[in-house]
Amino acid sequence: MDKLVQASVFAPWEDPHEAPLISFKGVTKRFGTFTAINNVNLDIYRREFFALLGPSGCGKTTLMRMLGGFATPTDGTITIDGQDMAYVPPNKRAVNMMFQSYALFPHLTVWDNIAFGLKRDKLPKDKIAARVEEMINLVQLDKFAKRKPHQISGGQRQRVALARSLAKAPKLLLLDEPLGALDKKLRQDTQFELMDIQEKTGTTFVIVTHDQEEAMTVASRIAVMDHGELVQVETPDRIYETPNSVYVADFIGDVNLIEGNATPRGDGKTELHWAEDQSPIIAECPHAPGTTARCTFAIRPEKVSIGKERPTDRTNSVRGKIHDIAYLGNISTFKVELSNGTMVKAQTANNRRIARRELTWEDDVWLSWTETAGIVLVR
Numbered sequence: 001m002d003k004l005v006q007a008s009v010f011a012p013w014e015d016p017h018e019a020p021l022i023s024f025k026g027v028t029k030r031f032g033t034f035t036a037i038n039n040v041n042l043d044i045y046r047r048e049f050f051a052l053l054g055p056s057g058c059g060k061t062t063l064m065r066m067l068g069g070f071a072t073p074t075d076g077t078i079t080i081d082g083q084d085m086a087y088v089p090p091n092k093r094a095v096n097m098m099f100q101s102y103a104l105f106p107h108l109t110v111w112d113n114i115a116f117g118l119k120r121d122k123l124p125k126d127k128i129a130a131r132v133e134e135m136i137n138l139v140q141l142d143k144f145a146k147r148k149p150h151q152i153s154g155g156q157r158q159r160v161a162l163a164r165s166l167a168k169a170p171k172l173l174l175l176d177e178p179l180g181a182l183d184k185k186l187r188q189d190t191q192f193e194l195m196d197i198q199e200k201t202g203t204t205f206v207i208v209t210h211d212q213e214e215a216m217t218v219a220s221r222i223a224v225m226d227h228g229e230l231v232q233v234e235t236p237d238r239i240y241e242t243p244n245s246v247y248v249a250d251f252i253g254d255v256n257l258i259e260g261n262a263t264p265r266g267d268g269k270t271e272l273h274w275a276e277d278q279s280p281i282i283a284e285c286p287h288a289p290g291t292t293a294r295c296t297f298a299i300r301p302e303k304v305s306i307g308k309e310r311p312t313d314r315t316n317s318v319r320g321k322i323h324d325i326a327y328l329g330n331i332s333t334f335k336v337e338l339s340n341g342t343m344v345k346a347q348t349a350n351n352r353r354i355a356r357r358e359l360t361w362e363d364d365v366w367l368s369w370t371e372t373a374g375i376v377l378v379r
Helices: 002-007 060-068 110-120 125-138 154-166 184-201 212-218 236-241 246-251
Strands: 022-031 034-044 049-053 075-080 095-098 172-176 204-209 221-226 229-234 256-264 269-273 281-284 293-299 305-307 316-327 331-338 343-349 364-369 375-377
Touching: 022 060, 034 060, 034 075, 034 229, 049 060, 049 184, 049 212, 060 075, 060 095, 060 172, 060 204, 095 154, 110 125, 110 154, 125 154, 125 184, 154 184, 184 212, 204 212, 212 236, 221 236, 221 246, 229 236, 229 246, 246 256, 246 293, 246 375, 256 343, 269 293, 281 293, 281 316, 281 375, 305 343, 316 343, 331 364
Parallel strands: 049 204, 049 221, 095 172, 172 204
Antiparallel strands: 022 034, 022 075, 221 229, 256 269, 256 293, 269 281, 293 375, 305 364, 316 331, 316 364, 331 343
16 A cells, blocks of 8 residues: 555656656856856756746746757756757757736737647648647637637636647746736635646746745645755655755744754754853754854644743643734734743734634743754754
């Protein structure tokens, strides 16, 4: 049974016999004296929904442009399906790109927008018609085939652009901030549609985004970038639960960060001495230093318990006063000030009506967490 469950997990990057569809080997891109991409090594596999995530200017779009053939590496090689892309122009690559603006032809109908690339390839009319109908059904726009872009919604235009990009059955689809123009509710709905379409077509998707929530939702793996370098490449759950640096922990989601001097205990746990009037924090440290070193403890607010009584079953507990409360509907975030001025956030699920909430502003409370709830980061 265990083998069947394990076999159903999609993780080709963990299979040494699986050949990547895309390989970046020592790829560097310079613009004059500025290094936009610095010695990137990365493999992306077939059927992956891969996300390049980072703030503006981190190099993610440059990396995508090189993959699409719109920019040339200064050093290193990029291969797609084993073929070196150095001298392959964009129109000869089995790659399509979907832009944030969608770039639809305003004078053409939905049907003709999707058919455009197929007509340029001079496919027989019956094959074009069959493929366009297949794509229209895939993105559920059969009732809008005769309309023009200005006659449909932003979410529908996004689906037209996606259908047009997939019509030529590329091995790889590049998506450059594809949902940036949509409002939050529509963006969330469209994320699940994208995942469903990617799974149905089996096309490898590579998405560029600065939206952490979007990357966490759609991607099989995420590459977090900073200043042209890959900081961490992992699955969303590992990026969130076991970040490899303070940068990743702080960039992905909400987090409490507490600096201190970490001393290994020899049992896989580390003691972080962080304030004179507080007990040391006991936590795991995957890359524990051999001696005492300056480190940072990171813990997500939802993993911090809050209550009026001091817990007796937790190693880690601190006392403070509620400084602020953010009510977000499904959850509430409590900002608690400790005796030394440190602010720590805790989150609780609102499974009771707000009128029955036990905690309020200025209440004295205890915060606590288990030894495995957070992580000590060396860098």
